[in-house]
Amino acid sequence: MTPLHDRDGWIWMDGEWLPWREAKVHVFSHTLHYGMGCFEGVRAYAGPKGTHLFRVAEHTRRLRESAHALDIPLSFSAEALIQAQRDCLSRNGLTDAYLKPTVFLGAEGLGLRASGLSTHVMIAAWDLGAYLTPEAARGGLRALTSSWARHHVNISLCRAKTSGHYVNSMLALNTAVKAGFDETLMLDPEGYVAEASAANVFLLRDGVLHTPEVTSCLRGITRDSVIRLAREALGIEVVERRITRDELYTAEEAFLTGTAAEILPLRELDGRHIGALSGAPAVAAPIADDCFTARLQRLYGRAVRGELADFDDWLTAV
Numbered sequence: 001m002t003p004l005h006d007r008d009g010w011i012w013m014d015g016e017w018l019p020w021r022e023a024k025v026h027v028f029s030h031t032l033h034y035g036m037g038c039f040e041g042v043r044a045y046a047g048p049k050g051t052h053l054f055r056v057a058e059h060t061r062r063l064r065e066s067a068h069a070l071d072i073p074l075s076f077s078a079e080a081l082i083q084a085q086r087d088c089l090s091r092n093g094l095t096d097a098y099l100k101p102t103v104f105l106g107a108e109g110l111g112l113r114a115s116g117l118s119t120h121v122m123i124a125a126w127d128l129g130a131y132l133t134p135e136a137a138r139g140g141l142r143a144l145t146s147s148w149a150r151h152h153v154n155i156s157l158c159r160a161k162t163s164g165h166y167v168n169s170m171l172a173l174n175t176a177v178k179a180g181f182d183e184t185l186m187l188d189p190e191g192y193v194a195e196a197s198a199a200n201v202f203l204l205r206d207g208v209l210h211t212p213e214v215t216s217c218l219r220g221i222t223r224d225s226v227i228r229l230a231r232e233a234l235g236i237e238v239v240e241r242r243i244t245r246d247e248l249y250t251a252e253e254a255f256l257t258g259t260a261a262e263i264l265p266l267r268e269l270d271g272r273h274i275g276a277l278s279g280a281p282a283v284a285a286p287i288a289d290d291c292f293t294a295r296l297q298r299l300y301g302r303a304v305r306g307e308l309a310d311f312d313d314w315l316t317a318v
Contacts, residue, residue: 030105037070039063044318050318065160085125089318139286194215194217201266203251251274
C-alpha cells in the first residue's frame with residue numbers, strides 16, 4: 001500500500017487546494033503536542049445513480065459540534081465544508097473513498113495556557129480499501145475485553161470526536177492485538193459495555209436488538225443508521241440500555257458498527273463463542289446468509305449505494 005504521505009492528488013486546507021505532498025504543518029503545531037483537535041471519517045460510495053457521500057451532513061454537523069465543545073473557533077460553514085468534501089472526491093477522481101475532515105490548532109505557541117492559536121481545517125480523500133479481510137467480515141471478529149476503561153463523562157467530552165481520545169482506543173486495541181485478537185471491547189468506568197476501539201456494539205437476543213446507551217461512548221452515525229434500518233426496514237425492536245459483558249457471551253448474535261468498519265460480526269468475546277456466529281471451536285465459520293447480521297450487512301450495503309429509496313435522505317450526490 002502506498003504510504004499516505006507519498007501520493008498524487010489534492011488536499012483541501014483552509015479553503016485552498018494544495019498538492020498532496022505539499023500539504024504540511026509545522027512540528028510545533030499545538031495539536032501535535034497536546035491532542036486538542038477533532039476529526040470525522042466520512043465514506044463515499046459509487047452506486048447505480050452515481051457517487052454519493054453517505055450522511056455527510058450528519059458528519060459535518062458532528063465535526064462542527066466537536067470543535068465548539070472543545071472551544072475551538074471554526075469559521076467555515078457546514079455548507080462550505082460539505083462542498084469541499086464533494087470537490088475533494090471529484091478533484092482526486094475518486095468514487096468509493098474515505099474522507100477525513102480534521103480540525104487542528106496552529107504553531108503560534110505551546111503549553112496549556114497558549115492563546116492566539118490559529119484554527120486550521122483540512123480534508124483529504126483516498127481509497128481506503130477493505131477495513132479488514134473478507135474472512136473477518138464474513139466469519140466474525142475475535143475480541144478481548146480491555147482492562148482500559150472508556151472515558152467517564154466528567155473526564156472528557158464523550159460527545160466530541162476528539163483527536164486525543166484515540167490514545168485510549170489504541171492502548172486497548174494494541175493490547176488485544178498483541179494477545180492474538182482482532183478487536184477489543186471497552187467497558188465504561190462503572191463496568192458496563194461501552195464500545196469497541198472505534199466502533200459501536202450491538203447484540204441480538206429473542207428477536208430484539210440491544211445496544212449500549214450513549215453515555216461514555218460516541219454517538220456513532222453508522223450506529224444511528226443501523227437503528228433506523230432495523231426499525232424501519234426490518235421491523236426489529238431496538239433497545240438502548242446498559243449492557244453487561246456476559247450478555248454478549250450469551251447473545252444470539254453480536255456485531256460492531258462504524259464508518260470504516262461498516263457492519264462486522266463479533267463471533268467470540270473472551271474465548272466465548274457467540275450464538276449463531278460461532279462455528280466449531282476456534283474456527284471462523286462464515287455467518288449464515290439468513291442470520292440477522294448478514295441481512296443487515298446486505299441492507300446497509302444497498303442503502304449506502306442509493307439502492308433503497310426510503311433512505312435517499314442519507315445521500316449527497318457528488
